[in-house]
C-alpha cells in the first residue's frame with residue numbers, strides 16, 4: 131500500500147514545513163487538528179473572568195497592588211457561604227480577585243495553611259454556567275458543585291476539582 135493512497139488529510143496540516151497542502155490558500159488548516167475529542171465540544175469560555183490569589187491580609191495585598199501597579203478596588207464583598215472576603219481589582223475586562231478567609235474552616239484557610247499565599251483558582255467566564263457545567267460532567271469531569279450557585283457581585287458560579295483539571299481549581303462564572 132502506497133503512503134499516497136493512505137493519505138490522511140489531518141496528517142498534512144500537522145507536518146512542519148512542507149506537506150502537500152502547506153501554503154495552499156484553497157486548503158485552510160483545520161483549527162481542531164490534533165485536538166482529539168475536543169473537536170466535538172464548542173468553545174465554552176468567553177473570557178478570563180478573574181485570577182484569584184489567596185492572601186493572609188487583604189489590606190496589605192490591596193496596598194501592594196495599588197502602590198505597585200496603581201490597581202484599585204472595584205468591589206469588595208464577604209461571601210459567607212465560602213468563608214471568604216474578597217477584593218476585585220479590574221484589569222481590562224477581567225479582575226484580580228484577592229481572597230482571604232473569614233473563618234478557620236474556609237477552603238481558603240486550608241489552602242493558606244497547606245500551601246501558603248499564592249494563586250488559588252482561575253475563573254473562566256461562560257455564557258451559561260449550567261450549560262458549561264453539564265458539558266464538563268458529560269466529559270466525566272469531577273465537579274465540586276453539582277448545580278450552579280450564587281457567586282460574588284451577583285454572578286452564578288460552579289467549581290471544578292483541581293485534581294481533575296491538571297492541578298488548577300477552576301471556577302465557571304456567568305455574569
Ligand code: CMX
Nearest residue numbers: 209212214237240241244250251274282289292297298299
Ligand atoms: N488549587 C490547586 N490544588 C488545590 C487547591 C487549589 N486551590 N486546593 C486544594 N488543592 C489540592 C491539595 O493540594 C490537595 O492535593 P494533594 O492531595 O496532592 O495533597 C488536594 O487538592 C485536596 O486538597 P485538601 O487540602 O484536602 O482540600 P479539600 O479537598 O478539603 O478542598 C477543594 C479542596 C478544592 C475541594 C476546596 O477548596 C473547594 O471546595 N473549593 C471550591 C470553593 C472555594 O474555593 N471557594 C472560595 C472561593 C470563592 C470565590 O471565588 O468567590
Ligand code: CO
Nearest residue numbers: 182227253301
Ligand atoms: Co473566584
